[in-house]
Amino acid sequence: MTLAGRKVLILAADDFEDTELLYPLYRLAEEEAAVTVAGLDDQPVHGKKGHGPVPVDTTVDQVAERDFDALVIPGGFAPDKLRRSAAVLSLVQAFDSAGKPVAFICHAGWVPISAKILKGRRATSVGAIRDDMVNAGTDWVDEATVVDGNLISARTPADLGPWMKALLAALR
16 A cells, blocks of 8 residues: 555655665655655755755745645754754644644654654653653653654664654554
């Protein structure tokens, strides 16, 4: 069963973790989902390990939750830039309020922390931001992938497989 007709928004900024943006981008396209990459501006983004440029389709202030079925937030250093954007935080809150999948990995946990949607929820992240997750009220666990309602979180690129399987299942 393909995901034809499903629309997924990926948030992007410079210094994203290369595989954490590229793997969902290509894997979702392989399943025939329509994928939109939204940046903080209209400039292409570059991965922290040198991949790029990756063109953006639009900017975060030009998209709305109502037009998508799920949200993906790659990690790397990009989440530290994304979480400073009011438009990004509003999008994350809107996806969460609508009960739509919000998939984040590694350092991307910083974005839902700043959007204030993690209190009382179970999630994981890279160990380096465990304290940030716990201080935000998250029940943090050291597992490859954690699904708590519409939240789908993973620790590192090593967990991309189970993370994507959980997102694909949520979209089906």
